[in-house]
Amino acid sequence: MIRYxxxxxxxxxxxxxxxxxxxxxxxxxxxxxxxxxxxxxxxxYVGRSTSQEQLxxxxxxxxxxxxxWVQYGRFAxxxxxxxxxxxxxxxxxxxxxxxxxxxxxxxPVWPDLTDRxxxxxxxxxxGALIWLLAGVATGVLSALRKGSFFDxxxxxxxxxxxxxxxxxxxxxSLSIFSYGLGWTAPxxxxxxxxxxxxxxxxxxxxxxxxxAFLFSASYARLTRAGMLETMSEDYIRTARAxxxxxRTVVFKHGLRSALTPILTIFGLDLGxxxxxxxxxxxxxxxxxxxxxxxxxxxTNDLPKVLGVTLxxxxxxIFANLVVDLLYAxxxxxVRLA
Amino acid sequence: xxxxxxxxxxxxxxxxDDGLVKAVDGLSFGLERGRTLGIVGESGSGKSVxxxxxxGLHRGSNARVRGEVWLDGEELIGASREEVRKxxxxxxxxxxxxxxxxxxxxxTVGHQITEAYRVHNKVSRQVARRKAIEMLDRVGIPxxxxxxxDYPHQFSGGMRQRAMIAMALVNNPELLxxxxxxxxxxxxxxxxxxxxxxxxxxxxxxxxxIITHDLGVVAELADDLxxxxxxxxxxxxxAEQVFxxxxxxxxxxLLGSMPxxxxxxxxxxxxxxxxPPSLINLPSGCAxxxxxxxxxxxxxxxxxxxxxxxxxxxxxxxxxxPAVRTRIFAEDIAPHL
Numbered sequence: 204m205i206r207y208x209x210x211x212x213x214x215x216x217x218x219x220x221x222x223x224x225x226x227x228x229x230x231x232x233x234x235x236x237x238x239x240x241x242x243x244x245x246x247x248y249v250g251r252s253t254s255q256e257q258l259x260x261x262x263x264x265x266x267x268x269x270x271x272w273v274q275y276g277r278f279a280x281x282x283x284x285x286x287x288x289x290x291x292x293x294x295x296x297x298x299x300x301x302x303x304x305x306x307x308x309x310x311p312v313w314p315d316l317t318d319r320x321x322x323x324x325x326x327x328x329x330g331a332l333i334w335l336l337a338g339v340a341t342g343v344l345s346a347l348r349k350g351s352f353f354d355x356x357x358x359x360x361x362x363x364x365x366x367x368x369x370x371x372x373x374x375x376s377l378s379i380f381s382y383g384l385g386w387t388a389p390x391x392x393x394x395x396x397x398x399x400x401x402x403x404x405x406x407x408x409x410x411x412x413x414x415a416f417l418f419s420a421s422y423a424r425l426t427r428a429g430m431l432e433t434m435s436e437d438y439i440r441t442a443r444a445x446x447x448x449x450r451t452v453v454f455k456h457g458l459r460s461a462l463t464p465i466l467t468i469f470g471l472d473l474g475x476x477x478x479x480x481x482x483x484x485x486x487x488x489x490x491x492x493x494x495x496x497x498x499x500x501x502t503n504d505l506p507k508v509l510g511v512t513l514x515x516x517x518x519x520i521f522a523n524l525v526v527d528l529l530y531a532x533x534x535x536x537v538r539l540a
Numbered sequence: 541x542x543x544x545x546x547x548x549x550x551x552x553x554x555x556x557d558d559g560l561v562k563a564v565d566g567l568s569f570g571l572e573r574g575r576t577l578g579i580v581g582e583s584g585s586g587k588s589v590x591x592x593x594x595x596g597l598h599r600g601s602n603a604r605v606r607g608e609v610w611l612d613g614e615e616l617i618g619a620s621r622e623e624v625r626k627x628x629x630x631x632x633x634x635x636x637x638x639x640x641x642x643x644x645x646x647x648t649v650g651h652q653i654t655e656a657y658r659v660h661n662k663v664s665r666q667v668a669r670r671k672a673i674e675m676l677d678r679v680g681i682p683x684x685x686x687x688x689x690d691y692p693h694q695f696s697g698g699m700r701q702r703a704m705i706a707m708a709l710v711n712n713p714e715l716l717x718x719x720x721x722x723x724x725x726x727x728x729x730x731x732x733x734x735x736x737x738x739x740x741x742x743x744x745x746x747x748x749x750i751i752t753h754d755l756g757v758v759a760e761l762a763d764d765l766x767x768x769x770x771x772x773x774x775x776x777x778x779a780e781q782v783f784x785x786x787x788x789x790x791x792x793x794l795l796g797s798m799p800x801x802x803x804x805x806x807x808x809x810x811x812x813x814x815x816p817p818s819l820i821n822l823p824s825g826c827a828x829x830x831x832x833x834x835x836x837x838x839x840x841x842x843x844x845x846x847x848x849x850x851x852x853x854x855x856x857x858x859x860x861x862p863a864v865r866t867r868i869f870a871e872d873i874a875p876h877l
Contacts, residue, residue, distance in 0.1 A: 437641035443597055445656040446629030456644055535691045536645060
């Protein structure tokens, strides 16, 4: 068991390293391969009307003339330990994790990101709880009453849920519940949980439900398929032959097995969302990571994009690690692997 | 006096998209405490469906179960779901073919045994655990105090079947149904498991039904023998009668296809030509007639309704007159057995 945990941890760290190399390559190697000179790269960091000599000096200062592995070392070091930027007379310290300064606002990226992160986490976790409960419950009921009216209706709705994009269901619900009925503010408002939990939930309810509608649809289908499969397993027959009540058979013996693949998908989905629920946040104008990323890409603000990319990758890797560890708790056969 | 277990005209039909599957059609037999009945037949002859029917495990599926099953004076087919559930695992228990598939992979062997015990007995976890250890010890698992916390995948095949037996016997059932208990096991382990079943039967005084396609298994264990073909009984008698003087051509085929060490290896095994019939479209009259080498002899059309089981004690369902069968057996069959 301990060996399994250590192996997973090491794998996660290795993966983080690989992701950082790939990200670095995308942001600093690919432009060079595409023909950009170090001076071109530096020009993004300075004002528009700069002479070629000044650019060359800046490129040297920013390290674009160093060999790539030195550049990567500096990049990794600034994320892990922070970095010092000399702006001539003074030196600015950028604390770890340092993804650099926004081109536009000159603010360090990380504090901005953490602000946005609370919004995205609120959105993702709340939505995830709803879709997990709704999706699994619907899936179990559908599987147990396979072919019934409930099953067909639920699977029909699920098909719609899987097919309809967020910007459609989101806008539709906004027009009905916000503009039409006036139950919620038409987006853009976010109250931190710590200052007013009720308002926080009120503001997020519509985004949660929109997000949950999309995801619970696929979870319902997955759970249904998983339950149908496990309920025909031999060990379910054994459980019945022991005289266990049907409730115990379904939940303790059936659902427990059917949930393991769901766990994997859930980890991935949650990790992905924590890196920014781009469509939902954009639709509801929520100031989360996803909207931050979209804004950054629109304005070519590379340090922000870099920060979001790495944070997003971190969440996916972290979620995967948690799933792997949970797997060992759920399925004893994994512990030996 | 009526028997401890009495099955009268049991019919188990399944409604499928292709038509009505008559998996079991008019099965009757009786069994006393302390005796063992062997049910023999090819795959698809209705053996397993019968055992699941006795346990009431077809409920909730698309099966139509009719007839009567009397267990110790209680009729089970007409009884409520809850009544039958309470009898399952307590008064009647079952051992399945593949112990790896039949045990839940996520729970320890001990947990699965205590679960079977506690569902019918109001005892604490500690008491149930002691009971599980005691049962594991009784079925010959070494170091039961330690192995009780192992998972099924940590057991060998033979040990798993022993654990299954421990689980089935934990409530001291008066009827034990073993469905191909040795098919998935190594030959060396098979004999041990059969020995164990016999020993425990003497100890617990249970009635045992052993379902198999392996005549060697029934020869070792069974007092009575019931040969099934196409969902119907073709021959029923004491094991001694059926082995010494088999009456039905199908039984001859089964016995003839059994390899024997005391025979010349160059002598070919007699196989039953053709394949088992489709249970949706059973051949008319005697279901075996298309494969029966003696069909049509003596001018008796075999596609007419087959005689009901005839004879006293040793019964057979065959068109051939007893005298003809005696002659065929003496001339064609006996020399090869």
